[in-house]
Amino acid sequence: MGLRIQNNIAAFNAHRNLKTADAGLSKSLERLSSGYRINKASDDAAGLAVSMRFRAQIKSLAQAGRNASEANSLLQVAEGAGDQITNILQRMKELATQAASTNTGTTDRSNISAEVETLEHEITRIANSTKYSGSSLIDGSFGGLTVSSAGVGAGSLTSANGVTAIDVSGAQASTEYGVSVSTNGNGAVTLTDGTSTQTISMGAMTGIQTEKLDFNTFGVKLTVNSQLDATGIATGTTVDTSDLSTSSFQVGYENNSDNNITFSLANMTTAGLTADVSVGTLSGAQTALTTIDTALDTLANARATIGSSQNRLGFATANLSSTIENLSAAESVIRDADMAFETVAFTKNQILLQAGTSMLAQANQSPQSVLSLLG
Numbered sequence: 001m002g003l004r005i006q007n008n009i010a011a012f013n014a015h016r017n018l019k020t021a022d023a024g025l026s027k028s029l030e031r032l033s034s035g036y037r038i039n040k041a042s043d044d045a046a047g048l049a050v051s052m053r054f055r056a057q058i059k060s061l062a063q064a065g066r067n068a069s070e071a072n073s074l075l076q077v078a079e080g081a082g083d084q085i086t087n088i089l090q091r092m093k094e095l096a097t098q099a100a101s102t103n104t105g106t107t108d109r110s111n112i113s114a115e116v117e118t119l120e121h122e123i124t125r126i127a128n129s130t131k132y133s134g135s136s137l138i139d140g141s142f143g144g145l146t147v148s149s150a151g152v153g154a155g156s157l158t159s160a161n162g163v164t165a166i167d168v169s170g171a172q173a174s175t176e177y178g179v180s181v182s183t184n185g186n187g188a189v190t191l192t193d194g195t196s197t198q199t200i201s202m203g204a205m206t207g208i209q210t211e212k213l214d215f216n217t218f219g220v221k222l223t224v225n226s227q228l229d230a231t232g233i234a235t236g237t238t239v240d241t242s243d244l245s246t247s248s249f250q251v252g253y254e255n256n257s258d259n260n261i262t263f264s265l266a267n268m269t270t271a272g273l274t275a276d277v278s279v280g281t282l283s284g285a286q287t288a289l290t291t292i293d294t295a296l297d298t299l300a301n302a303r304a305t306i307g308s309s310q311n312r313l314g315f316a317t318a319n320l321s322s323t324i325e326n327l328s329a330a331e332s333v334i335r336d337a338d339m340a341f342e343t344v345a346f347t348k349n350q351i352l353l354q355a356g357t358s359m360l361a362q363a364n365q366s367p368q369s370v371l372s373l374l375g
Contacts, residue, residue: 008364008366008367011360011364011366014356014359015360017352018357020352021349021352021353022353024345024352025346025349025350025352028342028349029346031337031342032337032343032346034337035337035339036335036336036337037334037335037337037338037342038051038335044334051331051334054327054331055331056253057253057327058327058328060252060253061252061253061324061327062324064250064251064253064259067249067250067251068249068316068320069317070249071249071313072310072313072314072317073132074137075306075309075310075313076310077131077137078130078265079303079306079310081126081127081137081138082302082303082306085123085126085127085273085299086299086300088119088123089123089273089275089292089296089299092116092119092120092292093293095112095116096285097289098112099112099113099280099282099285099288100279100282100285100286100288100289102282109280109282110280113280116288120270120276120277123270123273123275124271127268127270127272128269138266138269139269139272140169140266142247143265146241147239147241147242148240148241148242149240150166150238150239150240151238156233156237157179157239159227161229161233162224162225162227162228162229162233163223163224163228163233164210164224165221165271166223166239167221167222167223167267167272168219168220168221168239168241169266169267170218170221171219171220172218172219172241173242173243174241174242175193175240176194176239176241177191177192177238177239177240177241178191178235178236178238179191179233179237179238180236180237181229181230182230187201187202187230188200188201188202189202189222189224191215191220193218198215198216200213200214202224202228210223210276211224211225212274212294220239223271247262247263247264248260248261248262249313251316251320263305265302265305265306266298266299266301266302268299268302273298273299274294275292277291277292
């Protein structure tokens, strides 16, 4: 064979293989030390792009799980307050039962009335002071509609004119409803949104007796008493609803209705429950029994809503945990290193590096045989 010293092809070949083994060894060391198969975009550009999306989704879902847990804590605060209000209403029911009996003396009924009034104030105080992170929960403002203006135009919707409470929790946001009364005291009340109209006739009311008018066509409820005045509430009087307040909890990584949970909490004040009663007289105490029963039913429905929302959040949290687990497994398949495989590759490249170094040394020695021809 020919002997050449200008270009040692055997050495070049050995050096090329040595560089390949060294690069493979470096990559194996990088993957073994980091635990990742993909450490930079050049390792697997497409795989990196997919795994980056998975990682963003996993982090978003982890936060969504925390959101659901915090929402559940919020509901638990509201439920705790609702439980105490239930106890108060039950005590009011007990007192009203006592006052509704003829054997209860005037002085005793007066004392009972004083306690009932105090309990009514306590219901409202609890409802107004129950907050989570600064947000009121059960005063009717959380996640629902409020009345932005009432009695705009021809008349007024106030207790002085016979409207003691307005509930628009089931109504449309940013909507104006016209209200009119046909006659005084025992006539009919009409509500309209400009397209549809609903009229409810009232029974005869005396004293401070109240009646709740449920305009279910619009989701509006008016609580009125015998002071209801067709002159004070003339045609042209309106109730305006506010924009829907925010009570949306993000439980997913996308911006759509399937990735958030919304709910509203009922008004648990005395006015919201229509639990304002008077037990100072025998007839008043007897009427109070029915009023308190209605308030207890309203409160039971409100607490049922809280409970169902808690259960929903519980299932959402469980689903999030499952989704995070499955997405993490998918991301791991793409990005994580197979440590057993990388150990095999590391060992192979380590041996090749050692063998290549030895062969390069041998290839570099081959041209020296030319010296024997020069001797």
